[in-house]
Amino acid sequence: MNMEELEEKYLNKYNHSLPLKQQLSTFIKSFPLSGRATKTFLDVGMPNPIMSKELRKAGGSWSTIVRSPKLLEFTSNLLGDPNVSCLGVNGEFPYPNQSFDYIIVALDILPAMPSPEAFLKECHRVLKLNGRLVIGIQNRRPMSIITHCRRKLANKISGFTPIDSAMTQKEMFHLFAPGYNVISVENYSKFFTELARIREYEAAITLDPKKKKKLPNYWWANQLDFFILGGKGFVSIITAERKQWRERISPVLADGRSMQEAVLSQRL
Numbered sequence: 187m188n189m190e191e192l193e194e195k196y197l198n199k200y201n202h203s204l205p206l207k208q209q210l211s212t213f214i215k216s217f218p219l220s221g222r223a224t225k226t227f228l229d230v231g232m233p234n235p236i237m238s239k240e241l242r243k244a245g246g247s248w249s250t251i252v253r254s255p256k257l258l259e260f261t262s263n264l265l266g267d268p269n270v271s272c273l274g275v276n277g278e279f280p281y282p283n284q285s286f287d288y289i290i291v292a293l294d295i296l297p298a299m300p301s302p303e304a305f306l307k308e309c310h311r312v313l314k315l316n317g318r319l320v321i322g323i324q325n326r327r328p329m330s331i332i333t334h335c336r337r338k339l340a341n342k343i344s345g346f347t348p349i350d351s352a353m354t355q356k357e358m359f360h361l362f363a364p365g366y367n368v369i370s371v372e373n374y375s376k377f378f379t380e381l382a383r384i385r386e387y388e389a390a391i392t393l394d395p396k397k398k399k400k401l402p403n404y405w406w407a408n409q410l411d412f413f414i415l416g417g418k419g420f421v422s423i424i425t426a427e428r429k430q431w432r433e434r435i436s437p438v439l440a441d442g443r444s445m446q447e448a449v450l451s452q453r454l
Contacts, residue, residue, distance in 0.1 A: 189260070189263055189264075192260055193236075193264060196234050196235055196236050197236050199234060199236075200234050200236040200237065202401075202404070203234075203386075203404070204379055204382075204404035204407065204408055205374075205375055205379065205380075205383045205386075205404075205421070206233065206234055206237065208374040208375060208379075208419075208421075209237075209292070209293055209322055209374070209421070209423070210237050210240055210241070212372050212374050212423040213241065213290050213320055213322075213423060214241070214244050215372065216290075216318070216320045216370070216372070216423065216425045217244055217246075217288065222244060222245035222246045223245050223246060224246075225245075225246040225247070225287040225288060226246065226247045226248075226249075226285065226286045226287050226288070226314075227241070227246045227247065227248045227249070227286060227287065227288045227289075227290065228248075228249045228250070228251065228279075228281070228285070228286045228288070228289045228290070228312070229241050229248065229249075229250050229251070229289075229290045229292075230251045230253075230273065230279075230289060230290065230291045230292065230295060231251065231252070231253035231273060231291060231292040231294075231295040232250075232252075232253075232292045233253070233292055233293075233294070235252075235257060235260060235261040235264050235265075236264075237292075238250045238261060238264075238265060239264055239265060241290065242265065246287075246288075248267075249267075249269065249271075249281070249285075249286070250265060250267065250270045250271070251270075251271050251272065251273050251279065252270060252271070252272055252273065253272075253273055253292070253295065254272070254273075255272050258270060258271075258272050273295075275300075276299070276300055276301070276304065276305075277299045277300075277301075277304065277305035277308050278308060279308055279309075279311075279312050281312045282312070283311055283312065284311075284312065284313065284314045284315065284317075285312045285313075285314070286312055286313055286314060286317060287313075287314055287317050287318070288317065288318050288319075288320060289309050289312070289313060289317070289318075289319050289320070289321075290320045290321075291309070291319065291320070291321040291322065292322055293322030293323070293324070293348075293421060294322070294348035294351070295321075295322075296321060296323060297348055297351030298348060298351075302361060303361065303364070306319070306361065306362065306364075306365060306366070307364075307365065307431065310365040310366070310428055310431055313428045314428075315428065316427060316428060317427075317428045318369075318425055318426065318427050318428070319366060319424075319425070319426045319428070320423060320424070320425050320426075321423070321424050321426075322421060322422070322423055322424075323352075323353055323358055323421070323422050323424060324336075324348075324351060324352035324353070324420065324421055324422075325352055325353070325354075325355070325373065325418075325419070325420050325421060325422055326352035326353055326354050326357075327354075327420075328354075330420075331377075332377065332380050332381065332384075332420050333352070335381065335384050336349050336350045336352065336384060337350055339384060339387070339388055342388075343391065349384060349387050352420075355371070355422075358371075358422070358424060362424070362426050364431055364432050364433060364434055365428065365429060365430075365431040365432070366426035366427060366428060366429060367426060367427045367429050368424055368425070368426045369425050369426065369427050370424075370425045371422050371423070371424050371425075372422065372423045372425075373418045373419035373420075373421065373422050373423075374419040374421055374423070375419045375420050375421040376411035376414055376417050376418075376419050376420070377410075377411060377414055377417060377420070378406075378407040378408075378410040378411045378414075379404065379407045379408060379411055379419075380419070380420040380421070381402075381407070382402035382403070382404055382407040383402075385401075385402045386401055386402050389401055389402075
């Protein structure tokens with residue numbers, strides 16, 4: 187495919203995906219209402235390059251990191267930016283310390299990292315003092331049908347799958363605690379939209395060509411969600427402000443062993 191055909195392909199995918207539109211609009215809501223032109227932004231791992239293009243329309247000075255080398259050349263051409271980079275294997279950024287006012291991290295990037303805490307520490311490194319991290323994370327509600335559907339799909343797939351990589355709000359706050367103050371949590375993707383997103387994910391990874399063509403109808407999902415009064419979304423966009431990083435200190439017994447080592451030795 188040439189550039190025009192690829193752009194049309196990605197634009198069509200974006201226009202027909204309510205979750206991508208919801209994710210983008212929720213990201214943009216987290217930006218400052220005034221003074222954007224003077225701010226520096228980094229967007230990381232957008233699943234669709236059109237999202238990086240739309241984010242730049244919000245104002246400010248932007249840099250982009252793609253999630254895979256396959257997207258590197260196209261995204262660079264689409265944005266007219268020769269300095270688009272690819273995310274490191276362990277989540278490294280090719281930027282000096284305190285480079286950005288805002289870092290925007292797409293959904294599914296954090297759980298794909300070998301060490302989510304190390305990735306958050308890398309974000310902390312390139313954020314300016316009092317800079318903000320805006321990141322998408324799936325909500326996990328143990329008794330929800332959505333949790334059951336995510337787990338059921340994950341069981342069909344061998345290896346890592348981001349669809350079941352969700353956290354409770356308590357787990358989210360604990361993960362951010364060493365280096366950030368969580369200042370807001372915005373939710374999107376209510377029950378029927380999230381159910382449709384799971385179906386779309388299944389269609390994308392299945393080997394059955396019939397299922398690949400059977401994509402969910404987000405218009406109907408959105409209409410049905412309208413009647414769920416007070417229902418919270420199953421995806422969170424967390425905005426957290428950078429603070430001084432404080433390493434977690436694991437409790438150590440008198441003999442020098444960690445609590446984890448002691449428990450393991452009891453089981454052996």
